[in-house]
Amino acid sequence: MDVLKKVPVREQDPKVRATNFEEVCYGYNLEEAQAEASRCIQCKNPKCVGGCPVNIDIPGFIKEITNGDIEKAFKVIGQYSALPAVCGRVCPQESQCEERCIRGIKGDPVSIGKLERFTADWAREHNIKPEMPKEKNGRKVAVIGAGPAGLTCAGDLAKLGYDVTIFEALHEPGGVLVYGIPEFRLPKETVVKAEIENVKALGVKIETNVVIGKSTTIDELMEEEGFEAVFIGSGAGLPKFMGIPGENANGVFSANEYLTRNNLMKAFDKSYDTPIIAGKKVAVVGGGNVAMDAARTALRLGAEVYIVYRRGEAELPARVEEVHHAKEEGIIFKLLTNPKEILVNEDGWVCGMRCVEMELGEPDESGRRRPVEKKDSEFVLELDTVIMSLGTSPNPLISSTTEGLEVNRHKCIVADEETGMSSREGVFAGGDAVTGAATVILAMGAGKKAAAGIDRYLKSK
Amino acid sequence: MAENYKYTITKKEALANSIYLMDVLAPRVAKNCYPGQFVIVKIDEKGERIPLTICDYDREAGTVTIVFQAIGPSTQLMSQYEEGEAFRDFTGPLGHKSELIDMPREELSKKQILFVAGGVGSAPVYPQVKWMKENGYDVDCIIGARNKDLIILEDRMRKWAKNLYITTDDGSYGFKGNVNECIKDLVNNQGKKYDLVVAIGPMIMMKFVCILTKELGIKTIVSMNPVMVDGTGMCGACRLSIGNEVKFACVDGPEFDGHLVNFDEALQRLQMYKSPGGKKILREKEGATHHHPGCECHEE
Ligand SMILES: Cc1cc2nc3c(=O)[nH]c(=O)nc-3n(C[C@H](O)[C@H](O)[C@H](O)COP(=O)(O)OP(=O)(O)OC[C@H]3O[C@@H](n4cnc5c(N)ncnc54)[C@H](O)[C@@H]3O)c2cc1C
Ligand SMILES: Cc1cc2nc3c(=O)[nH]c(=O)nc-3n(C[C@H](O)[C@H](O)[C@H](O)COP(=O)(O)OP(=O)(O)OC[C@H]3O[C@@H](n4cnc5c(N)ncnc54)[C@H](O)[C@@H]3O)c2cc1C
Ligand code: SF4
Ligand code: SF4
Ligand code: FES
Numbered sequence: 171m172d173v174l175k176k177v178p179v180r181e182q183d184p185k186v187r188a189t190n191f192e193e194v195c196y197g198y199n200l201e202e203a204q205a206e207a208s209r210c211i212q213c214k215n216p217k218c219v220g221g222c223p224v225n226i227d228i229p230g231f232i233k234e235i236t237n238g239d240i241e242k243a244f245k246v247i248g249q250y251s252a253l254p255a256v257c258g259r260v261c262p263q264e265s266q267c268e269e270r271c272i273r274g275i276k277g278d279p280v281s282i283g284k285l286e287r288f289t290a291d292w293a294r295e296h297n298i299k300p301e302m303p304k305e306k307n308g309r310k311v312a313v314i315g316a317g318p319a320g321l322t323c324a325g326d327l328a329k330l331g332y333d334v335t336i337f338e339a340l341h342e343p344g345g346v347l348v349y350g351i352p353e354f355r356l357p358k359e360t361v362v363k364a365e366i367e368n369v370k371a372l373g374v375k376i377e378t379n380v381v382i383g384k385s386t387t388i389d390e391l392m393e394e395e396g397f398e399a400v401f402i403g404s405g406a407g408l409p410k411f412m413g414i415p416g417e418n419a420n421g422v423f424s425a426n427e428y429l430t431r432n433n434l435m436k437a438f439d440k441s442y443d444t445p446i447i448a449g450k451k452v453a454v455v456g457g458g459n460v461a462m463d464a465a466r467t468a469l470r471l472g473a474e475v476y477i478v479y480r481r482g483e484a485e486l487p488a489r490v491e492e493v494h495h496a497k498e499e500g501i502i503f504k505l506l507t508n509p510k511e512i513l514v515n516e517d518g519w520v521c522g523m524r525c526v527e528m529e530l531g532e533p534d535e536s537g538r539r540r541p542v543e544k545k546d547s548e549f550v551l552e553l554d555t556v557i558m559s560l561g562t563s564p565n566p567l568i569s570s571t572t573e574g575l576e577v578n579r580h581k582c583i584v585a586d587e588e589t590g591m592s593s594r595e596g597v598f599a600g601g602d603a604v605t606g607a608a609t610v611i612l613a614m615g616a617g618k619k620a621a622a623g624i625d626r627y628l629k630s631k
Numbered sequence: 632m633a634e635n636y637k638y639t640i641t642k643k644e645a646l647a648n649s650i651y652l653m654d655v656l657a658p659r660v661a662k663n664c665y666p667g668q669f670v671i672v673k674i675d676e677k678g679e680r681i682p683l684t685i686c687d688y689d690r691e692a693g694t695v696t697i698v699f700q701a702i703g704p705s706t707q708l709m710s711q712y713e714e715g716e717a718f719r720d721f722t723g724p725l726g727h728k729s730e731l732i733d734m735p736r737e738e739l740s741k742k743q744i745l746f747v748a749g750g751v752g753s754a755p756v757y758p759q760v761k762w763m764k765e766n767g768y769d770v771d772c773i774i775g776a777r778n779k780d781l782i783i784l785e786d787r788m789r790k791w792a793k794n795l796y797i798t799t800d801d802g803s804y805g806f807k808g809n810v811n812e813c814i815k816d817l818v819n820n821q822g823k824k825y826d827l828v829v830a831i832g833p834m835i836m837m838k839f840v841c842i843l844t845k846e847l848g849i850k851t852i853v854s855m856n857p858v859m860v861d862g863t864g865m866c867g868a869c870r871l872s873i874g875n876e877v878k879f880a881c882v883d884g885p886e887f888d889g890h891l892v893n894f895d896e897a898l899q900r901l902q903m904y905k906s907p908g909g910k911k912i913l914r915e916k917e918g919a920t921h922h923h924p925g926c927e928c929h930e931e
Contacts, residue, residue, distance in 0.1 A: 339863050341673055341680070341720040349865075379722040381863055385659045407865040411877065418872060418896055420903045427866035435679070435860070443679040443705055444860075445904050518899035565864050567882070 174277030177206040179284055184498040188469055191353045191438055194495060195259070198281075200240075203288040207235040210280045213272055218282060221270035223615035226250040228267060228282055235285060244293040247286060248300045252325040252369055253318060253614065255294065255361045256347060258287025261611045262489050294364050303372055307331040309628060312397040314382045314568065317345020318610045319403030319601025321369050322617030323624075328372040330625050335397075337380040342434060345405055346602075347610070349434040350426070352463050354470070355492075358433070383571035388597060398631070399596045399624045402583060403617060404568055406602035410560045412455070416512030417558070421447065421520035425456070425464040425559035432467050449473045449555025453523055455509055456559030457486040462493065464557045465501045475501050476551065480508040480528050480541045506530070506541065510548070512556055523551045564603050572597070582606055590620025591627070598624055636675075636717035641694055643714050646783040649701045650751060651710050652686070658693030660685075660723040666758035667729030667854070667886055670695060671862045672709070673720035679705045682859045684755035684831075684885075685724060695723070698754035698783070725862045726885045729759050729829075730852065739768060745817070745825040745849075746772040746792070747810050747840055749832020753784040755854055756831050761791045769793035771823070773813050775832070779804035810836060811843050818847060825849050830889065834901060838894035845890050853889035855880045857897055858904055871897050 171177070180196040181187075187194055198206060210232045218228045227246055234243035247254045261267075263283035271279035309332055313324045316338040324334045342348050347362045356362060370376065382388065382404070391397045409424035411417050428446070431437045437446035448471035454464045457479035465475045477496070479486065482505050486493055497503070506528040513522040527547035530539035569577045576584040576593035583592055583599040590598040600616030602608055642654040660670060669684045687696035701710040712718070731739060744763070748756035753774050763770045772792040776782045777800045789795050797805030798813040806813050810832070817823040828851040830840040837853040844851040857880050860866040864882035871878050872893035878884065 339722070340861065341722070379720050380659060381722060381725065384663070384724055385722070386663060407863075409865070409867045411867065411870075413877075418870060418877065418900065420900060424867040427860055427868045430860055430866050436677075442677045447903065518896075518902070565882075567864065 171205060173209055174273075176209075176278040176281045177202050179281070184495075184500075187354065188499045191470055193357055194354050197291060198284055198288045200238075200288075200292070203235055203285055204238065206281050207232045207285060209273060210236075211272065217270040217272055218267045218280070221267040223266065223611045224250045224618055226267075226286070231289060232280070232282075232285060235289065240289055240292045241296070241298050243289045244298055245301070247289060251614065252300070252322050253365045253610070254286050255290035255365055256318070256356065257611050257614070258283050258285075258290055259356055259361070260351060262609060264490060266611070290365075291361075294360075299371055300368050303329045303331055305331055306333065306373070308333055310335070310395075310397045311399045311401065311624060311628075312337060312391045312395075313401045313403060314388075315339075315345060315403040315405055315601075315603070316343030316366070316376055316378075317403055317405050317601060317613060318347065319405075319603070319613035319617040319620075320345070320401065321366065322614040323401045323403060323598075323600065323621045324374045324617075325369045325372055326618055326621035327624060328369075328374045330621070332625075332628075334373070335375045335377060337382055337386075337391075338376060338378045339381040340434065341378050343376050343378065345403075349430045350460065350463065352429065352433055352467050353438075354466065355463070381567065383567035388568070388572045388575075388594075392596065398628055399598065401590070401617070401620050401624065402568060402592070402597065402599040402603055403601045403613070404565060404603045405613075406562045406564045406582075406607045408563045408565050409558070410562065411558055412509065412560060414509060414511055416514050416520070419512055419514040419520050420518050421449070421554055422512060422556045422558065423447075425454070425460045425557050426562065428464050428557050429460070429467065432471075438467075438471065446471065447555065449553075451553045452476070452555040452557060453478050453504075453509075453551060453553050454557045454559055455479075456561075457481065457488060458559065458561070459488045459492055460561075461559035462488045462496050462501075464559050466496055466499060468555070468557065469499055469501060473555070476504050476553075477501055478504045478507050478509060478523070478525065478551070480506065481538065482506055482530060485538050504551070508541065508543070509556075513550065520554055520556055522553055523556060525549055525551055562607050564606065568603075580606055585620075586623070588619060589623030589626070590616060591623055596627070598627075636719045638672075638719070638721035639717040640712055640714050641692075643712070646698065647781050649710070650698065650781070650783055651701065652696060652698045652754075653712075654689075654692075654694040654696050655718065655721055656693055657695050657721045657723070660695050660721065661688045661690050661693045664688050664695065664724035665728030665732055666762045667732070667755070668724035668726050669862075669885060670697065670721055670723030671725060671859070672697070672718055674705065674709055674712070675719050678708070678719070680720075680860060680862065681705050681709070682725075682856070682862060682881075684854065684856075685758060686754040687758050687761070695721075698751060700751045722862065725881055727883075729762075729886060731759065731829075732762065742768075742827050743825045744768075744770045744827045744829065745814070745823075746770060747814065747828060747830040747832070748772065748774045748788075749810055749830075749836040750776050750781060751783070752830075752832030752836070752854075753782075753788065756829065757784050757788055757791075759829060760788060764791040771817075771825075772796070773798060773810055773817075775799070775810035775813065775836075777801065809839075811839055814840070814843060814847075827852070829853075834894065834898055837889060837892075838898070841889040841892070841894070851889035852886050853892060854885045855887060855892065855897065856885065857900055871900075
């Protein structure tokens with residue numbers, strides 16, 4: 171074994187997986203995990219931990235894997251994270267924990283994410299449950315939204331003895347984990363549901379089909395239902411469109427709609443009732459993780475798929491692993507290309523997209539080189555479906571129905587970074603609702619800090 | 632039916648051939664809902680999320696009344712559910728309440744309002760007419776359908792509307808003609824004056840009512856029912872062009888100023904998921920709500 175290299179992880183063959191929704195990556199088995207774990211040199215001052223937003227004791231759990239005590243490894247992770255099987259799969263490890271790993275200076279960093287995933291999967295398969303909370307204190311806290319931020323906050327508060335209820339607008343808990351990220355990256359039944367069950371096992375109640383701001387309000391929860399504090403983890407689910415001509419034609423979808431139909435409503439499974447228009451030639455506009463997920467979903471539904479992105483390969487905001495997987499599966503990248511107009515046939519359906527080529531000019535305020543149009547470079551891409559994946563922003567439903575809740579100009583809730591406290595007494599917030607669309611682990615980190623903030627607030631009240 | 636389903640049907644009534652009324656136990660919705668809003672029902676594990684307008688509510692009993700027409704696979708399945716059985720999911724209230732409810736009382740008392748209900752549109756119109764009367768305002772109401780058998784909620788509506796006009800396309804009951812001919816008759820021949828029309832029914836009917844009321848110079852509110860998925864602003868499936876803006880019917884509506892709605896685009900978008908099966912059923916059932924000439928159901 172070459173200690174400079176990661177133990178490779180087994181994956182489904184690209185040609186086969188392009189036609190199914192089963193998980194792409196198989197993960198490590200015990201033997202592989204132990205071999206990979208032995209690459210960790212157990213740094214005295216582990217840099218990796220500082221790269222993890224929830225500061226998991228990385229050498230601590232890796233040591234237990236080396237020792238072969240996976241249950242103990244799981245308990246170590248469990249002190250920091252309620253969703254390890256999720257994070258091990260979808261965290262951008264290459265820019266967090268693994269980026270700082272000392273092994274990475276000369277060779278590959280330790281495969282921390284894959285080891286975390288292995289530990290959580292093993293624990294699930296061996297029916298190991300997280301530790302139960304100590305005594306209940308009977309004080310009620312409401313959590314809005316059952317995404318990673320809300321689940322983490324609820325789990326931590328339950329461990330501290332609080333009586334926690336999560337209110338979720340949709341019919342399933344999980345947030346983006348169930349409606350956004352596809353099955354082939356994050357299996358819903360085995361992984362997501364199991365981790366949510368673990369949160370429930372801590373005593374957290376989840377009430378689905380409750381839209382805060384409509385079914386009830388934060389004020390009612392606090393004044394009539396006896397909740398002493400509220401955590402808002404409502405995410406950033408509002409889709410953006412480009413505002414170009416033809417965008418309301420039949421066959422133009424937001425990535426959220428396309429992914430929700432397929433993931434939450436399970437349109438890919440014919441025994442479910444919700445339809446999806448798969449498309450034969452599909453363009454996904456955008457270059458983030460969401461765009462990759464939409465593209466790879468359309469591909470699996472049988473389409474020929476283009477990614478249309480106005481900057482270059484180096485600027486693609488998606489995780490490198492996802493871009494690599496997308497290419498392997500046959501997604502065609504039209505980089506430095508920007509849509510100008512969606513062309514519509516006489517029946518009102520998309521028939522093409524007029525695009526222009528771009529080149530990179532001077533850096534803009536984000537530090538990335540600004541794309542500018544190339545002269546006389548317009549061309550038409552023939553298509554029957556367009557999926558807009560241009561980012562999302564927080565839904566104003568809650569902020570517009572909660573007096574005294576301050577939001578910034580992006581409609582993000584203003585909250586203290588350390589405690590999660592908002593401008594309203596007793597109301598805390600975190601995750602995408604505060605930061606705008608970010609990552610699972612950052613949302614979890616915010617949920618964690620807010621749980622501690624709520625605990626301090628309620629103890630001092 | 633799974634045991635843990637909690638949205639129990641406490642009452643079921645067939646209002647017409649293939650149109651049903653149900654009271655469903657949903658205390659959180661019943662507590663905070665108002666006329667103009669809607670719910671989303673998911674029948675079971677594998678069901679679609681079906682948007683339906685709130686037709687009535689009983690805050691004490693914790694029930695919400697829905698009225699639906701069994702036109703496609705989902706609503707047909709729904710029609711097979713009986714009292715005592717339950718749905719898996721029932722979310723709401725969604726969308727904004729009718730703008731009448733928040734209108735200053737003084738302004739409201741000066742308004743002469745005509746409600747126009749087409750087919751199943753009687754269901755969303757009903758709670759508004761009832762609310763107006765309960766709050767002391769008299770309003771007129773037209774119920775229109777293809778024929779007598781498809782007129783629903785007549786008795787209930789008669790209780791609350793000052794004047795109720797029934798019109799059928801074939802003249803089998805009440806006035807003979809579509810709702811537009813009835814509006815014209817009231818305004819041109821019977822000397823009625825209205826400064827607000829609230830028209831709810833099939834999209835094609837609302838389109839034609841708006842063309843007429845624009846000519847007559849009467850402001851018109853319509854309730855849009857585009858394809859929806861989540862109903863909370865997350866997917867954009869329900870987007871409409873209202874004036875120069877794109878709006879999401881579920882969170883910005885469902886009621887809009889009818890004279891600003893781009894109906895042709897909305898009608899086109901409604902076609903997107905129309906299954907050939909659904910279209911056929913709709914035609915066979917003689918398009919209970921689609922009684923307007925020009926509706927695509929009667930063509931082909
Ligand atoms: C397609 C896609 C792919 C992604 N891929 C990755 C990835 O690979 N790695 C990564 O780290 N991140 C990824 N992300 C981002 C990541 O999923 C989010 O940053 C994260 O889920 C945010 O968590 P959250 O808890 O703040 O919000 P969400 O996950 O959005 O959860 C919010 C929850 O609140 C509910 N809610 C909203 N409003 C209300 C209300 N009024 N009342 C009640 N409930 C409400 C929503 O229904 C939802 O369930 C991806 C996102 C998408 C969309
Ligand atoms: C805000 C809102 C409120 C609504 N309120 C009511 C209500 O109170 N009562 C009621 O009966 N229906 C109402 N609808 C329409 C109802 O949701 C659809 O009839 C239902 O989803 C059809 O489902 P299906 O599977 O039975 O039929 P599908 O197989 O989906 O469709 C069968 C046929 O129904 C038609 N159809 C599909 N969707 C719609 C739609 N959104 N509007 C009109 N026609 C459609 C198509 O012509 C199709 O061929 C409302 C819709 C919205 C968006
Ligand atoms: S949670 Fe994410 S960042 Fe933290 S150790 Fe695990 S994979 Fe790395
Ligand atoms: S930095 Fe790398 S080698 Fe060091 S403890 Fe962390 S994972 Fe192990
Ligand atoms: S139904 Fe999804 S945004 Fe309106």
